[in-house]
Amino acid sequence: MRTLSVLRTQAFRIVFVYVAVFALSVSALLGFTYWNTERALDAQTDQIIDAEITGLSEQYQRLGLRGLAEVVMSRSAHGGPGLYLLLDRGRQPIAGNLDGIPQSTLHLGEQIEFDYERRVEGQLERRRARGRIFSLMGGFQLLVAQDVHERYLTEKLFSTTLPWTVALMLLLGLVGGGLMSRNMLRRLDQINRTAGEIFAGDLSRRVPVSRAHDEFDTLAESLNRMLDRIERLMKGVREVTDSVAHDLRTPLNRLRNRLEDTLRHLDTSGKEAGEIEAAMRETDQIIATFNALLLIAEADAGVTRGAMAPIDLVPVADDVAELYAPLAEEKGVTLDIKPAGATMIEGNRSLISQALANLIDNAIKYTPEGGHVSVWPAVTPVGVDLTVADTGPGIPEAERARVVERFVRLETSRNSPGTGLGLSLVAAVARLHGARLILDDNAPGLKAVIRFPRPSPVSRGAARR
Amino acid sequence: MRILVIEDDLEAQRYLVNGLKEAGHVVDDAADGDTGLTLALSRPYDVAIVDRMLPKMDGLDVVAEMREHSNATPVLFLSALSEVDDRVKGLKAGGDDYLTKPYAFVELLARIDALMRRRSPSSVKTRLQVGDLELDLLTRAAKRSGTAIDLQPREFRLLEYLMRHAGQVVTRTMLLESVWEYHFDPQTNVIDVHISRLRAKIDKGFELPLLHTVRGAGYMIRAHA
Ligand SMILES: Nc1ncnc2c1ncn2[C@@H]1O[C@H](COP(=O)(O)OP(=O)(O)O)[C@@H](O)[C@H]1O
Numbered sequence: 252m253r254t255l256s257v258l259r260t261q262a263f264r265i266v267f268v269y270v271a272v273f274a275l276s277v278s279a280l281l282g283f284t285y286w287n288t289e290r291a292l293d294a295q296t297d298q299i300i301d302a303e304i305t306g307l308s309e310q311y312q313r314l315g316l317r318g319l320a321e322v323v324m325s326r327s328a329h330g331g332p333g334l335y336l337l338l339d340r341g342r343q344p345i346a347g348n349l350d351g352i353p354q355s356t357l358h359l360g361e362q363i364e365f366d367y368e369r370r371v372e373g374q375l376e377r378r379r380a381r382g383r384i385f386s387l388m389g390g391f392q393l394l395v396a397q398d399v400h401e402r403y404l405t406e407k408l409f410s411t412t413l414p415w416t417v418a419l420m421l422l423l424g425l426v427g428g429g430l431m432s433r434n435m436l437r438r439l440d441q442i443n444r445t446a447g448e449i450f451a452g453d454l455s456r457r458v459p460v461s462r463a464h465d466e467f468d469t470l471a472e473s474l475n476r477m478l479d480r481i482e483r484l485m486k487g488v489r490e491v492t493d494s495v496a497h498d499l500r501t502p503l504n505r506l507r508n509r510l511e512d513t514l515r516h517l518d519t520s521g522k523e524a525g526e527i528e529a530a531m532r533e534t535d536q537i538i539a540t541f542n543a544l545l546l547i548a549e550a551d552a553g554v555t556r557g558a559m560a561p562i563d564l565v566p567v568a569d570d571v572a573e574l575y576a577p578l579a580e581e582k583g584v585t586l587d588i589k590p591a592g593a594t595m596i597e598g599n600r601s602l603i604s605q606a607l608a609n610l611i612d613n614a615i616k617y618t619p620e621g622g623h624v625s626v627w628p629a630v631t632p633v634g635v636d637l638t639v640a641d642t643g644p645g646i647p648e649a650e651r652a653r654v655v656e657r658f659v660r661l662e663t664s665r666n667s668p669g670t671g672l673g674l675s676l677v678a679a680v681a682r683l684h685g686a687r688l689i690l691d692d693n694a695p696g697l698k699a700v701i702r703f704p705r706p707s708p709v710s711r712g713a714a715r716r
Numbered sequence: 717m718r719i720l721v722i723e724d725d726l727e728a729q730r731y732l733v734n735g736l737k738e739a740g741h742v743v744d745d746a747a748d749g750d751t752g753l754t755l756a757l758s759r760p761y762d763v764a765i766v767d768r769m770l771p772k773m774d775g776l777d778v779v780a781e782m783r784e785h786s787n788a789t790p791v792l793f794l795s796a797l798s799e800v801d802d803r804v805k806g807l808k809a810g811g812d813d814y815l816t817k818p819y820a821f822v823e824l825l826a827r828i829d830a831l832m833r834r835r836s837p838s839s840v841k842t843r844l845q846v847g848d849l850e851l852d853l854l855t856r857a858a859k860r861s862g863t864a865i866d867l868q869p870r871e872f873r874l875l876e877y878l879m880r881h882a883g884q885v886v887t888r889t890m891l892l893e894s895v896w897e898y899h900f901d902p903q904t905n906v907i908d909v910h911i912s913r914l915r916a917k918i919d920k921g922f923e924l925p926l927l928h929t930v931r932g933a934g935y936m937i938r939a940h941a
């Protein structure tokens with residue numbers, strides 16, 4: 252699995268292509284050099300042969316067959332690279348240092364290559380020669396050739412070693428590339444893992460920096476600087492929300508205490524008591540709005556991320572739907588939850604329950620009697636969806652982006668209770684989970700979907716740790 | 717009952733102490749963590765109400781110290797901090813309940829009543845009874861005047877919680893937290909609807925109602941009118 256992942260990396264692909272191109276060009280270069288050298292050597296050999304043929308045919312013209320035979324015999328006895336064979340009309344050797352030539356190579360006038368046997372230091376050796384046969388007047392034939400065995404050996408050596416060289420080059424290149432990309436992969440893995448851990452809530456994690464001072468270290472250092480900044484910001488936000496919470500809750504608490512205290516000491520049937528009760532209800536409304544706003548701010552700041560864990564959306568949806576079922580029944584709206592298999596995500600159960608409660612609450616609140624509300628979690632190709640659909644009036648397309656903003660309520664909803672913060676919280680919880688709140692037409696009605704990303708291996712790994 | 721209040725906001729402390737005294741409790745108070753801890757360790761209390769943020773010694777540390785000294789006094793945290801993670805921290809430090817400021821005094825009273833009740837060993841009972849209403853915790857069966865009542869699992873838990881706190885006010889938030897384990901505001905009053913369903917099952921057709929609404933506070937189950 253580990254090697255497979257190395258093979259799939261970009262670094263390895265680059266190395267592979269590079270090595271392949273390199274091997275190809277090296278073989279092309281070597282091949283061309285070889286071909287060119289061979290041609291030059293052949294041309295040289297052919298020149299020598301041509302010169303000899305010219306010389307010998309002059310001898311023949313001047314001295315006749317006998318004279319030629321003598322010259323051939325004397326040259327043959329020389330022992331050099333020159334090879335000769337004079338044949339009579341019946342193709343029987345008359346003179347020369349060759350026993351004969353293979354039939355197949357008998358082409359008049361052309362350059363031929365053939366093997367012949369020769370005694371070298373008492374050993375019979377098969378060697379390669381290159382030459383030409385030409386006809387003499389009177390039906391005689393003369394073969395003049397040069398021993399090219401050295402060149403032949405070089406050629407053979409070259410053609411057997413070239414593929415091996417290329418193979419070795421490819422192998423070394425790939426092994427090197429593999430090691431290199433494994434190293435890169437390890438560094439990338441470290442960055443990925445750190446990102447996963449940070450996403451899982453541990454903001455103090457940093458990407459390890461090696462002493463190599465390479466590009467990865469530069470990247471790691473900038474990432475770490477960025478993370479420092481983010482951590483500082485988050486801490487700041489946390490402190491601000493904490494102190495805003497503290498500084499507003501303390502006076503609100505005193506206000507509520509004072510009202511309660513006054514109420515306790517009043518005659519409950521008097522007019523003042525009614526006024527104080529009304530003031531307390533207002534205070535509670537302010538407190539509820541304030542708490543909702545604070546929670547949205549916290550979710551957006553990622554302050555609550557510490558409690559992320561793998562959770563199954565099915566029981567979460569079941570429980571919230573069960574909480575709202577009697578309310579729906581009382582309103583004459585059917586609430587059903589569609590069955591689903593396990594639907595795992597990384598998340599905060601409490602916040603997701605609350606977001607889902609807000610969606611179901613809206614669906615029941617805005618759907619008139621006789622309507623339906625359906626809740627269903629599902630794994631889809633695009634993500635993990637938590638859907639609440641109703642058959643109520645829905646939200647006009649032009650308003651869908653707006654209703655998610657804080658305090659926005661549609662004109663038509665003026666008469667139903669609410670603060671206009673419900674969907675804002677759903678959207679903030681979605682953002683905290685890397686999810687999206689999608690409002691869609693249920694034709695008729697509203698279809699609200701919280702679309703979670705499928706749990707990635709990285710975050711799953713981080714959660715296990 | 718003896719109650720210890722550790723709260724540094726003196727005005728809030730005054731209202732708290734007065735309210736508790738009016739409700740018939742004996743109250744000691746402290747305005748910082750050190751004094752509070754000394755008091756908590758030197759005298760027996762039925763409940764301690766501890767503010768989360770205190771001068772000298774943080775509320776969390778006070779409770780952690782108390783637990784270190786094997787002091788098991790039930791603790792209710794009061795906190796003006798933003799809630800979500802803080803509740804978990806409070807309970808981890810050894811707190812038994814957690815209330816965010818601003819709170820309703822009736823909520824606080826109901827919760828300390830519940831905390832004090834929790835200390836008594838009666839919680840190992842296998843049968844609960846209020847008047848002629850019986851709940852068998854082993855067979856999960858409910859009966860009133862000998863007639864079986866068919867309850868959904870959640871209705872059973874709701875009734876069980878109410879009966880465990882028979883004679884005490886139980887608030888909607890307490891029910892939402894202990895029966896459903898939710899710590900959020902469900903916007904619409906869903907608990908009321910669950911209660912009225914339960915009421916229809918246990919009280920309908922009987923002369924004497926057992927499940928009562930306590931105005932401005934919550935619910936209570938009791939045998940006498
Ligand atoms: N299911 C729905 N059907 C129709 N309109 C809806 C639905 N859900 C939300 N809306 C509209 O979006 C607005 C904002 O919703 P929300 O943020 O939950 O605030 P609230 O419910 O407190 O008014 C609502 O006032 C309502 O006009």
Ligand SMILES: [Mg+2]
Nearest residue numbers: 613669673674
């Ligand atoms: Mg709403």
